[in-house]
Amino acid sequence: MYPRLEIDINKLKHNASVLSKKCKEKGIETAVVTKVYCAFPEVVKYLKDSGIKYIADSRIKNLKKLRDINISKILIRIPMITEVEEVVKYADISLNSEFEVIKKLDEKARILNEKHKIALMVDLGDLREGYFKEEELFKVVEKVLKLKNIELIGLGTNLTCYGAVIPSKENLGRLCSLAKEIENKFNIKLSFISGGNSSSLHLLDKGEMPEKVTNLRLGEAIALGRETAFGEVIEGTYQDVFKLVCEIIELKEKPSIPIGEIGVDAFGNKPYYEDRGIRKRAIVGIGKQDINVDGVIPMDTKIDILGASSDHLILDVTDSDKEYKVGDKIEFNLEYGGLMAASTSEYVAKVFKYGDEKELAYNV
Template identity: 75%
Template sequence: MYPRLEIDIQKIRHNAKLLVDKCKKENIQIAAVTKVYCAFPEIVEAIKDTGIKYIADSRIQNLKKLKHINLPKILLRIPMMSEVEELVRYVDISLNSEIDVIRKIDQEAKKINKVQKIALMVDLGDLREGYFNEEELFDCIEQVLKLENIKLVGVGTNLTCYGAIIPSKENTQKLVDIAKKIEKRYKIDIDFISAGNSSSLHLIDKNQMPQGVSNLRLGEAIALGRETAYGDKIEGAYQDAFKLICEIVELKEKPSVPIGEIGMDAFGNKPVYEDRGIRKRAIIGIGKQDINISAITPIDTKIDILGASSDHLILDVTESDINYKVGDKVEFNLEYGALMSAATSEYVYKVFKG
């Protein structure tokens, strides 16, 4: 069945073990972030015994699917008030930045006689979630420590995901320093110092990771074998554990410029075309409803992607050395955004190998 996402479980397992060993040398434990592939249990089962310490996801729905896996679960996205009841049942550690939500977590945890662990997020300049003002952070901590069913276990930060700020020795050290201040001021242990995601890996390679960092939350590095500060491949890791395979549904020679007055396409854009004469064009059965077309690359390097509608992807196969026919398959490598959309789409079949 096509289109389909082929998933090589052994390659993902290899990447996870490689990164566990890499981080272990710095006394850093890994939270494997599973959201990019919708926490497919087949993948998580394969990596659970590689030495990863936590499973992390931004959706409680995904963590619920993994409740049978005996690893602590971290909720990455700041909790919504409306999901707190499920949070206390399925999540071990949540990342927080709002005291009202934390109070709600305390109330729900009390109902089931549970002490819920939390980490407070610190904004180091990326301007997504977290406390930007240090005194506001300390004020929150003072209130948190009064709650009977909440245990503050750590602090975390997020970089590159919104503001594209690259983790550095300097900004990461600030997180470690804040953790030390909390320990000194409030006489508590802060064991969970989570210094970011796959974009922080380059600090290990450069011997610039501050001592005291105890956790990294790694998604793309495990799934696609890349660090995300500069987009570099991780030495020894696989970048092709996921592959998209689609079927050709039409193959015809047509002009390269549409004929008539050009208006808006189906997505409200007014396209611009280059006149390259008559070209051999293949249409494959996948579209923007299923995949982020800007984040896929044909494995046949002589194919050009021309564009897509909701359900069709149009390719120029004129220069290819392969004599494609209707029904033939075209394969693509995926970047993070494409993998996320393909994994989420119910119209893309999933096939596990290895």
């Protein structure tokens, strides 16, 4: 069935093992962030014995799917008040930045006779979630420590995702300094200091990761084999764990400029076209409703993506060395946004590959 997303389980597990080992050498535990491939249980169950300590996801719905997999789970998006019961049931740890939500978690944990662990998020300048003012953070710590069914285990931060602020020895050092100050002020021990995501990995290579950081939340680094501060490939990892495969549904020679007055396309954009004469154009059966077109890259480097509508991706195959025909398959590498969209789309079949035996499992 096409289009389909092929996932090489062994390569993904290899990447997780490489990153877990890299972090453990510096005393850091790894949380694998599974949201980019929707936490498919068929995938996650093979990751849990690759040296990682946690599975992390931003959707409680995804963690719920993983309830039978025996590994600690972290909810990395701030919980909604309306979902606190499920957070207590399906997440061992949640990241928080609002005391009103934490109180509700405590109330629900008491009813369920559970002890729920939390880390407080600190905004180090990326201006996404977290406490920005130190005095506010300390006041919340004081209040949280009075709750009977909440266990404060540490602090966390997020960088690069919104403000594109790159993690540094200085900003993560501030996170660690705050943790030390909290430990001294309240006479407690914080075991979980989460120093961000895949963009923090470059600090390991430079020897600049603060010693008090005990956790990194790694998604793209494991899925695509790249750190995200500078987009560098991580040595020893695979970049082709995921592959999008589409089928050619039309193949014709046509002009490179539409004929007639140009208005706006179906998405309200006015396109620009370059006159390259008559070109051989292939249409594959996938479109903007299925994927993020900007996040897919043809493996055949002599194919150009011309554009897309809701249901069609239009390619220029004129310069390719292969003589394509209708029904042939074209393969694409995926960037993070392309992978996320393809994983989420119900119109893209999911094919899980488990090694040399070529065993396939379908999730449509």
